[in-house]
Amino acid sequence: MTTSDMIMYEEEYQRIKTIITKLRTESNAKLVFLVDKNGQQIAAQGDLENLDATSLASLTAGNVAATDGLAKLIGEKEFSILFHEGERDNIHISIVAQRVILVVIFDNRSSLGLVRLRVKKASSELTDVFERVVKKINHERESGRLDVESPFAEITDDDIDNLFTN
Amino acid sequence: MTFINYASREINCKIVYYGPGLGGKTTNLQYVYDKTAPSAKGKMISLATETDRTLFFDFLPLELGSVRGFKTRFHLYTVPGQVFYDASRKLILKGVDGIIFVADSQVERMDANIESVSNLEQNLKLQGYDLMKIPYTLQLNKRDLPNVASVDDMKRELMRKGEPVLEAVASTGIGVFDTLKAVAKQVLIELKKG
Structure with a gap:
């Protein structure tokens, strides 16, 4: 089950933040955020x-999932x-x-054309980062390092019970 | 799909409440929402019809505290139980980490329970999961009603793999947190395996 788990490391996280900060400035947007498909x-x-x-x-993920379902119904791969x-x-x-959803919220200080243009550029940069993350996870998994680094490897029943006592 | 964020030291898991229509999935979520401290919960979202039937999903983010320095968040979802919303149910199972099956204990709902369990198995398979392997808990809801099937009968018909079985009355909260805890425990144990 956990083979498709998403893990985000500090280095890539900082890189992602830089990219979306730039996207927000260049597209004059109010808010930019990234969500995974779940x-x-x-x-x-x-x-x-x-x-x-x-x-x-x-809700964004629900929206994208429903739209994906619609696309498949009419024989499209996706509505990107x-x-x-x-x-x-x-x-x-x-x-x-x-696998990742990029959301840009903007008002009349920007325009759809500008947002589309900037999103296109940011998307290709983000794609590079996410491909790197996937490679890194696979590499660590293969070399067995992932198990060692998992913060949950040492989890006890008491830890789990404590989560529910509050 | 668990999402571990080392940068912000957070871990997010997705739990889905599944089961036949009017079985009490949303009621489970509503009780968890009502009884959780405001600081530990987000807004509960219900995408429902005008008659309060779940249309797409209910969603409740829950922050349970820290494990080994990682903030642990559970995202609770319900599916729409009505048979004809099957396309929506499939979507909500995407990326699921653990499932709670909310069975309706009333004798006349037994067929609906059985149909819903096999629908769950099929839909999981479509998403590449195996019910036999995924964290799973069976809740026998509405135990307070007069016309309920016996626990033994329900277990015989609905159990799939020796999963934890809990009796509940979601409307008053009996068994609601115990059920959630039973599945959360399995999810965290899965994480431990890495």
């Missing part, structure tokens, strides 16, 4: 204060871009490296 938030950049980021991540237009804010959603 709805787990990977990184976010921008004005998060008045926003429920966890819900946003989960989703765009939601609101009165004030708009959401641009795209898939990176087939």
